[in-house]
Amino acid sequence: MKFIKKNYGWLIVTILAILPLIPLSNMLNTVLVNGITSTEGENAIGMLYHISGEFAIRWMTAVLTCTPFFILFGVNNLFVRQAMGITTAVWSFLHFIIFIWADGFLETFTQVNYVAGFIAVLILIPLFFTSNRKSMKKMKMNWKKLQSYAYLAIILSLLHIAILEKTYLIYAIIVGLGFIIRIPIVKNRFLIIRTK
Numbered sequence: 001m002k003f004i005k006k007n008y009g010w011l012i013v014t015i016l017a018i019l020p021l022i023p024l025s026n027m028l029n030t031v032l033v034n035g036i037t038s039t040e041g042e043n044a045i046g047m048l049y050h051i052s053g054e055f056a057i058r059w060m061t062a063v064l065t066c067t068p069f070f071i072l073f074g075v076n077n078l079f080v081r082q083a084m085g086i087t088t089a090v091w092s093f094l095h096f097i098i099f100i101w102a103d104g105f106l107e108t109f110t111q112v113n114y115v116a117g118f119i120a121v122l123i124l125i126p127l128f129f130t131s132n133r134k135s136m137k138k139m140k141m142n143w144k145k146l147q148s149y150a151y152l153a154i155i156l157s158l159l160h161i162a163i164l165e166k167t168y169l170i171y172a173i174i175v176g177l178g179f180i181i182r183i184p185i186v187k188n189r190f191l192i193i194r195t196k
C-alpha cells in the first residue's frame, strides 16, 4: 500500500502507456492473419500508424506541458515526468518500427515529412536513455541542456503531422501556449499571482 501511495503518479502513467497495446496487438494479429498486402492487412497497418503516432504525439505534448503546468499550479513531479518521457519515446519507436516493417527503412528518405519524423526519433534516443535519476546526477547541468532538445523533437513531429494533413493544430496550440507561459515576464507574473 505504501508503495502505491508513494508511486501512484508514475504507476498511472505506466498503465495509460500500456493500455493502447491491446488494440495494437489486435491490429498486428489482423495483419499477420490476412497478410500485409490484403485489404484487411492494409487497413490494419493504417490503424497501427494511427494508434502509435497519436499516442506518441499526445505523450510528447503532455511532457512539454509539465513545466507550464508547474508555473500555473505549482505541481511538479520529476519522476512522473521522466516516465512520461520514456512513454513518448517508446511509442515513437514503435511507430517507426511499424513503418520499417510495413514500408521498409529506405522509404523514410522519400518524403520530407518522414525525414522530419526520423530526426525527431533520432533526438528521442539519447533523451530516452538519459530519462533516469542516475543520468541526471551524472550529467548535472548538461542533462537539462540535452532534455531541451525535446522542443526540437516536437516541432519536427508537428511538421511531420501537418504535412501529412492529420490532426496537429490542437497539439500545436497546447505546446504554443506552453511556450508563451515560459517567457520570463509572463512566467514571473503567474508566479506572483500564484504565491500571493
Ligand code: HEM
Pocket: 046, 049, 050, 051, 052, 053, 054, 056, 057, 060, 092, 095, 096, 099, 108, 114, 116, 117, 118, 119, 120, 121, 157, 160, 161, 164, 166, 167
Ligand atoms: C522515422 C520517423 C517516422 C516515420 C517514417 C513516420 C511515418 C508515418 C506514416 C507512414 C504515417 C501514416 C500516414 C498516413 O496515414 O497517410 C504517420 C502518421 C503519423 N505520425 Fe509518423 N512517422 C515518424 C515519426 C513520427 C513521430 C516522431 C511522431 C510523433 C511524436 C509521429 C506522429 C504521427 C502522427 C500523429 C500520425 C497521424 C496518425 C493518424 O492520425 O492517422 N510520427 N507517420
